[in-house]
Amino acid sequence: MERxxxxxxxxxxxxxxxxxxxxxVQSDLPEGQVLAARERVDLxxxxxxxxxxxxxxxxxxxxxxxxxxxxxxxxxWSGVACAPGLRxxxxxxxxxxxxxxAPFGLCEADWAVAETGTIVVRSSAEVxxxxxxxxxxxxxxxxxxxxxxxxxxxxDELAAGDPALPxxxxxxxxxxxxxxxxxxxxxxxxxxxxxxAWVIAEAVDGAVDHGCMRHExxxx
Amino acid sequence: xSVASRQAFDARVERALGDExxxxxxxxxxxxxxxxxxxxxxxxxxxxxxxxxxxxxAHTLARLDHYVDQFATQVEEQGGHVFFAADAAxxxxxxxxxxxxxxxxxxxKSKSMVTEEIELNPALEAIGAQVVETDLxxxxxxxxxxxxxxxxxxxIHKSLEQIRELFSKAAGRELEAxxxxxxxxxxxxxxxxFFAADLGITGCNFGVAATGSVVLVTNEGNGRMTTTLPxxxxxxxxxxxxxxxxxxxxxxxxxxxxxxxxxxxxxxxTAITGPRRDDEADGPKDLHVVIVDxxxxxxxxxxxxxxxxxxxxxxxxxxxxxxxxxxxHAYDAVYSGPIGAVLxxxxxxxxxxxxxxxxxxxxxxxxxxxxxxxxxxxxxxxxREDSVESGSGRLxxxxxxxxxxxxxxxxxxxxxxEVVALPLLRLxxxxxxxxxxxxxxxxxxxxxxxxxxxxxxxxxxxxxxxxWRGR
Numbered sequence: 001m002e003r004x005x006x007x008x009x010x011x012x013x014x015x016x017x018x019x020x021x022x023x024x025v026q027s028d029l030p031e032g033q034v035l036a037a038r039e040r041v042d043l044x045x046x047x048x049x050x051x052x053x054x055x056x057x058x059x060x061x062x063x064x065x066x067x068x069x070x071x072x073x074x075x076x077w078s079g080v081a082c083a084p085g086l087r088x089x090x091x092x093x094x095x096x097x098x099x100x101x102a103p104f105g106l107c108e109a110d111w112a113v114a115e116t117g118t119i120v121v122r123s124s125a126e127v128x129x130x131x132x133x134x135x136x137x138x139x140x141x142x143x144x145x146x147x148x149x150x151x152x153x154x155x156d157e158l159a160a161g162d163p164a165l166p167x168x169x170x171x172x173x174x175x176x177x178x179x180x181x182x183x184x185x186x187x188x189x190x191x192x193x194x195x196x197a198w199v200i201a202e203a204v205d206g207a208v209d210h211g212c213m214r215h216e217x218x219x220x
Numbered sequence: 221x222s223v224a225s226r227q228a229f230d231a232r233v234e235r236a237l238g239d240e241x242x243x244x245x246x247x248x249x250x251x252x253x254x255x256x257x258x259x260x261x262x263x264x265x266x267x268x269x270x271x272x273x274x275x276x277x278a279h280t281l282a283r284l285d286h287y288v289d290q291f292a293t294q295v296e297e298q299g300g301h302v303f304f305a306a307d308a309a310x311x312x313x314x315x316x317x318x319x320x321x322x323x324x325x326x327x328x329k330s331k332s333m334v335t336e337e338i339e340l341n342p343a344l345e346a347i348g349a350q351v352v353e354t355d356l357x358x359x360x361x362x363x364x365x366x367x368x369x370x371x372x373x374x375x376i377h378k379s380l381e382q383i384r385e386l387f388s389k390a391a392g393r394e395l396e397a398x399x400x401x402x403x404x405x406x407x408x409x410x411x412x413x414f415f416a417a418d419l420g421i422t423g424c425n426f427g428v429a430a431t432g433s434v435v436l437v438t439n440e441g442n443g444r445m446t447t448t449l450p451x452x453x454x455x456x457x458x459x460x461x462x463x464x465x466x467x468x469x470x471x472x473x474x475x476x477x478x479x480x481x482x483x484x485x486x487x488x489x490t491a492i493t494g495p496r497r498d499d500e501a502d503g504p505k506d507l508h509v510v511i512v513d514x515x516x517x518x519x520x521x522x523x524x525x526x527x528x529x530x531x532x533x534x535x536x537x538x539x540x541x542x543x544x545x546x547x548x549h550a551y552d553a554v555y556s557g558p559i560g561a562v563l564x565x566x567x568x569x570x571x572x573x574x575x576x577x578x579x580x581x582x583x584x585x586x587x588x589x590x591x592x593x594x595x596x597x598x599x600x601x602x603x604r605e606d607s608v609e610s611g612s613g614r615l616x617x618x619x620x621x622x623x624x625x626x627x628x629x630x631x632x633x634x635x636x637x638e639v640v641a642l643p644l645l646r647l648x649x650x651x652x653x654x655x656x657x658x659x660x661x662x663x664x665x666x667x668x669x670x671x672x673x674x675x676x677x678x679x680x681x682x683x684x685x686x687x688w689r690g691r
Contacts, residue, residue: 001304001305001306001310001513002304003289003292003302003304005306006288006304006306006511006513007285007288007289008285009306009513009517010284010285010288010459010513010517010520011285012517013517013518013520013521013522014281014282014283014284014285014520014521047484099502100415115484116484116485117484118485118489123496123500123502123503124500125497125499125500125501128500128501128502129444129447129448129502129503130448130502133441133444133445133448134448150470151470151473151474151485152467152470155466155467155469155470155473156466156467158431158466158491159430159465159466159467161431165431165433165491165493166493166497167298167492167493167494167495167496167497167500167503168447168448168490168491168492168493168496168503169490169491169493170444170488170489170490171485171488171489171490171491172487172488173484173485173486173487173488174487175487176439176440176441176487176488177439177440177487178356178357178403178439178440179373179481180355180356180357180360180373180374180375180376180440181356181360181375181378181380181383181399181402181403182378182379182380182383182399183248183249183252183373183376184380184399184400186399186400186403188403188407189356189403189406189407189440189441189442190354190407190410190411190414190440190441190442190444190445191440191441191444191445191487191488192441
């Protein structure tokens with residue numbers, strides 16, 4: 001059907017005679033709890049643990065790298081798939097694995113949400129959608145300053161439209177799961193079975209370029 | 221309501237009632253969901269969030285043409301294609317033509333009710349494509365050649381053993397009766413399909429008008445796989461599934477996962493905005509959004525408009541006492557339960573589903589839990605009125621109501637009817653109730669007792685009381 005005809009069919013059914021402009025609905029939702037930085041981290045870790053994510057706070061990016069390298073070594077993972085920007089000097093070539101074949105994928109969170117234990121990753125030229133999806137285990141570096149109190153806070157950032165929306169934004173809360181067989185919860189049906197997170201307590205460094213910088217505004 | 225249609229419905233109901241395994245599975249499923257969802261409903265902000273959804277969705281519908289226009293413009297600006305489908309046939313043809321043009325042999329689908337509504341799979345199979353449902357529940361019902369049993373949990377009616385048998389048959393070997401093992405088998409099979417697929421089809425939980433984004437709310441990750449691996453992504457969405465901005469998703473993302481699965485949030489919420497950018501290495505290069513009307517503009521602006529605000533959480537199915545007994549398949553419609561009993565006749569016409577408005581006890585539990593505050597029970601009652609007024613009600617039913625209306629308007633006729641009916645009903649009674657009624661009473665007494673009337677009618681008692689007082 002032609003667009004014009006389709007829209008006019010809709011329009012003829014509508015009784016509203018208000019001007020057809022983008023009227024934002026003023027939300028009646030109670031304001032989500034705004035938490036102090038420390039509370040946000042604590043709640044975030046707590047929620048991640050509830051979701052079955054192995055999460056811990058580290059004091060620096062170097063500590064996060066060390067923890068990850070130990071994990072990779074303990075698990076004898078044959079490769080890691082991650083964005084070039086997350087690779088650091090001294091790591092082996094196996095950190096350039098393809099997402100579809102690697103046993104582990106690594107991403108840096110662009111945002112995170114304390115109340116739900118959610119990690120938000122934006123796709124880009126560097127950050128492939130597959131890194132956080134295809135390997136059976138995935139991990140995330142989460143700079144502390146990227147952690148918001150509520151999902152609504154992240155939606156506000158998206159609605160603000162700055163930076164421009166990428167082709168794919170993934171809100172990730174724990175491992176892939178299902179209860180479609182006899183109402184038994186099973187993890188890892190299509191996506192990762194295991195999820196790890198390292199919350200980096202230090203200030204954001206150059207590796208993160210957006211999102212977090214506005215976060216100061218919500219601190220009280 | 222034709223006799224054949226009524227009999228077919230009764231037969232489906234009888235089949236469900238007579239299946240002991242099914243009865244237990246449905247009851248367990250409802251109890252499981254109730255236990256999961258109860259804590260969320262007790263939260264203080266719950267009522268405010270439902271009010272917010274109702275208000276925001278009503279606002280969107282009142283300006284739907286504007287928001288659809290804005291959404292389509294944004295999708296196109298981001299490099300996507302938009303097709304406006306007036307009905308199911310147009311939508312099917314567009315997707316089938318696209319698949320054919322692209323030479324798609326293997327198509328993966330993530331769970332989508334609207335694609336079931338437009339019967340997309342048979343159209344794609346007709347052009348020689350293999351269509352694989354990748355939501356685990358949908359995968360199960362596809363293997364069983366059945367319809368979804370529940371909006372959120374398509375295979376909730378299947379026991380572990382039944383699923384084991386289905387998967388074993390597909391695998392060509394005996395699989396273990398264990399949810400983990402069976403899920404693992406499905407993961408292996410479906411992963412191969414994801415990597416080999418030419419085309420991925422998803423629904424759209426919500427489209428964001430301001431940005432042209434398609435938002436998918438999933439737990440399994442099949443939605444992400446479908447929007448990551450195939451070279452083309454086709455979104456099929458009902459025209460009503462828009463929100464103005466990302467901020468308007470807040471209440472929905474709070475309520476939908478809680479009402480649908482008792483979770484604070486689903487494992488994945490994915491926002492797709494256009495195809496992959498030129499410098500990106502994965503994601504579909506081609507994005508097509510098919511916006512489907514298929515009867516929705518008929519509902520818009522009418523007395524049932526609020527049905528279009530539904531967020532498909534499935535909460536009404538989980539509390540409905542009728543669904544608990546008859547299950548999803550007895551409705552013989554894509555949308556089952558209370559939402560289906562209202563939506564299916566509105567989309568397809570009352571003629572197609574004349575019995576559905578009557579598949580309810582009107583207890584109001586659905587209205588009470590509805591995440592979008594849709595007056596489902598009220599709508600069901602109004603649809604019954606429509607059914608009777610349109611003359612599509614059953615003949616004995618219509619004649620009965622007409623006779624009652626005549627008698628109720630005339631005190632004399634009513635008194636005369638009492639003289640005949642009371643002794644007759646008392647005669648049929650065994651003890652305090654009629655257990656095996658005849659004629660019109662038979663349908664009633666098959667499932668419940670009809671109380672024996674008192675010796676004297678209310679009118680007689682009233683007269684006596686008045687006479688006594690007048691002394």
